[in-house]
Amino acid sequence: MTNSNAANDVSYLEYQGKYKGLLSWILSTDHKRIGLMYLYSMGVMFSIGVLLGLAMKFELLAPGKTIMSAELYNATFTVHGVIMIFMIVVPGLPAVFGNLMMPIMIGAKDVAFPKLNLMSWYLYVTGVVLVLIALLTGRGLPDTGWTFYAPYSFKTGTNMLPAIFGAFVLGFSSILTGLNFLVTIHRMRCPGLKWSKLPLFVWTLYGTAWIQLLATPVVGITLVLVALERVFGIGVFDPALGGDPVLYQHLFWIYSHPAVYIMILPAMGAISEIIPTFSQKAIFGYKAIIASTMAIAFVGYLVWGHHMYTAGMSGTAQYYFSLLTFIVAIPSAIKVFNWISTMYKGSINVQTPFYWAIAFIFVFMIGGLSGLVLGSLATNIYVHDTAFVVAHFHFIVFGGTGFAFFAAMHYWFPKIFGRMYDKKWANTGLLIFFIGFMTLYSPMFVLGMQGMPRRYYDYLEQFHSGNILSTFGSWILVTGLVIIIVNLIRSARSGPKAEMNPWGSKTLEWTVPSPPPLENFNEIPTYDENEGPYNYK
Amino acid sequence: MYSSEITQASNFVKGVDSTFVLILGIAFFFLIALTVVMLYFVFRYNKKRNPKPTQIEGSVSLEIVWTVIPFILTMVMFYFGWAGYKPMRNAPKDAMEVTVYGRMWNFSFEYGNGMRTDTLYLPKDKPVKLNLKALDVIHSLYIPAFRVKQDMVPGMKNNTMWFKPQREGEFELFCAEYCGLQHSYMYTSVVVMPDSAFNNWYSDTAQVVASANVESPAVSGRRIMQNIGCFACHSTDGSKLVGPSFKGIWGHTQLVQTGREEREIIVDEDYIRKSVYDPNADIADGFNKGLMLSYEGQLSDEDVNLIIEYLKTLK
Amino acid sequence: MSEEKNHIVPYRVYILVLLALIALTFSSIGITSIELREYTVAAALIFASIKSFLVLTYFMHLKYDKPYIRAMVGFVFAIFVVVIIITFLDYLYRT
């Protein structure tokens, strides 16, 4: 298909097809426009999530009531958790950067099913709207925590149904994105781009897509059952009718543990692109990184029970889950070692994305290593459901996925918008953000060890100092965040024009103009024997 | 760390804390070592210092090394974690048994002699086995100083935990599983006392229960309500918590929902009795159904009479 | 794609498969009506597995598809079985 059409003379940002204005976006099946639409809708939700997080920290500034009632606090962490997990970090990198970059990285003009891709976005928005409906209508905000544990989730008098249904629809959106990516990666790689030459980001999307496909339906049906339980009282998880609440937890975590790897794998993929680019050096242990990606995806499916050590499982199950939890930590360790080795004898060009990448490695290590404390039975019993867990997952979810998201944002920004951001402001923002992050979450480890349970609206006096420090950190963090985001928004509008390949990278997306034309390539590229995504010779 | 202040408050502290220290040690070693190496590389192989990169594709022997070493370390951590946890599973046969009821949002403890308290009193150095009974949703009994935690799952068989307190004093006991509105107020304490003091207390209070009528009925009523936790949901000062306030409740007219129909009733003995034994039959206007559970089998007729006497006094 | 055209499955194959499936259905009804106690479940599941194998290979064309599709299907069933087994590590050993 070499009909070099007019469409390819302008970038995807300017192209006007059948429709104009807003319609040309929300009816577009172009993977890049869909990616941007995800970015913007997530940006909105993310701001809400951050504000809720800040509100919680404000409440925890002092014991007793500070700014909100207990009822509101419970709703706040529920909505905060649901937004952050189901709307930001689970779809996050795949839906935004997977859509924006993956087809170009494999030399394709679009994903395999563009219409389905657009439909996934609509489902995403529908899910968001449903959750918002849960907030705005009915009496009582949803207040179960993002885990919807039975039997509380069908006992509480609050407006759970729309929220549960929203989470279900969001899951469906995520499944369809995964399906689309799998077919695209299988069928649409350009000639010569063998599996053994795929960029690592694409590999992680591939692994992620499988988890999305195989894990999400389980939580889907579980949520449907909770809804049916509320409406009809069918008695699947209700102990009064013979059900077993622990079975609910099994099913929930069969999805939600793999989901944490849905969050982290693409983040690791993005880091695996950034480090070789700025080191100007082949990635160390390409095959080992792929193997560890697949190992995480696979073994990650089998360790869900480590969230339930205290729930009354059998000793056999506890033994097994603890053992496998430790095994699944090894592939992550392999990745860290490979990233650091890639820097060895490189020629490192320290730019903003690279700063983000090393900050990522640092906080990811803290998050991951604290995961080991949680994976071990004796210590988990002690700190389970305390602030220690909250610290663990903020370090690894927000420190891992969030930092990688910003790393990817600063890395692909010139490609996406065709403009460059102000590097000084970007670095300043990062520094403040990082300091705030450490101040916000480190004290929570200590609070957990002192025994402060999580989801606590009020606390005893001995937990006060840790909470003050932590709240203080949240203000620093947000200052940094505002600097970063304002800088990005301003630069997307009026930054200096970016070159085609500002970082000297070797993957395919840097061989097309910035921003890319509508159909990406005039002619589908071909890879020959000696080329590779990290061939910096 | 917290543990240093109250070392060995229970027989499990040692196993848990040594595992903690082991894992933290390994973690800090890797965190610091890797961070230092990473920063050194960034500095040493900076573009300015090292303009030409050396291409290295990988190294099989290194990959094996850094797979095997973490594997061994994780297995060590796993082993200590399991070894520290295993004793928590098997309570000794001679352990003293206490039944714990968890409900929204308080704990109550029932001893062998039928006595009920809202605080857990225990003798030092005697193993104790707690039989956990959750009455509504999942709660979790957590005593940080003892390093123990166990979810209380409604309907679950053999829901137990055990430990041996080894230090006198008062320790916090929290509910660690989110259980609704007042989850963060669902805490009480464990009081560990020397054997003799415990025995005194144990027989002493039993006497008070037996001769409860020595106190004025209203005072006993209040104590019963305190112990069983009515005040988690009902205030006596007119403020609205989960349930209606008890202030001025006696004899006042109340709008209630019975089935589908609304009607007005006057709060009398029968109504209060019914509210305690079958709370969902009449729902006070403006409150949710299903939150208050029946106290059938937990409060005797006698107890309810005392409660009524107390409620009468709340003008 | 040309390869696809070569594989028009003759009607006869489908009819034979159907007959086999119906026969299996009735034998599974037969076998479960005898008293086998705990083996009843096993017997019924074995028959169901054979039937689903037939449906997958012939009706769903796995026999004529590329091997990687077969591998994926096998993988998905395997992971499901593993998840069930792990869940039962809890329920089988509860005290």
Next chain:
Amino acid sequence: MEETLHDGHGHYDAEASKIGMWLFIFTELLLFGGLFIIYSVYRFLNPDAFHLAAGELDVTVGATNTVILLVSSMTIAMSTSALRYKNKKLTLGLIGITLLLALGFLINKYFEWGLKFEHGIWPGSEHLVNDMSQGEILFFGLYFVMTGLHALHIIIGMVIMSVAAVRILKGTVYAERAAMLDNAGLYWHLVDLIWIFLFPLFYLIT
């Protein structure tokens, strides 16, 4: 939604839409998989009650429905061959038979459920909650959810097959572009596949 499984950009990749369909089938399998996990756990915990409750179900009705589904599976499979033999009439005829059989299945199910309702058994019904053991409540809860969800899939399958039939009639699906019909067939076989497990689990293991 199967509609969207097809590439809008005009180029035709049968294999892509085939694996797309397979991947979708995987998610459906795991959707039911979750229910099968619940079923097996509760069966393990309440063997006697499940035994008793399963006795309430009519094996004849279940067996009839099994045969109906198996035959319909064959007819839809044949239709894909017929399309490739370029026998449009036979193709449409076979799809028609499949649809009729599917309808038959639903009618059967309607009467079966209706009978249960008459006996006062439906999710949350008083008879169920007050007079039956906990195991039986669980059994019937699962019975209604699983067969209900399955029936929903039958309806979706019928819609997809109808769309395929219309497309064949219009001539946009033909021997060289058979993916749409193939996918409808695959979906229908999935529905069959699930029933193959539902039938023994609910009707036979008594």
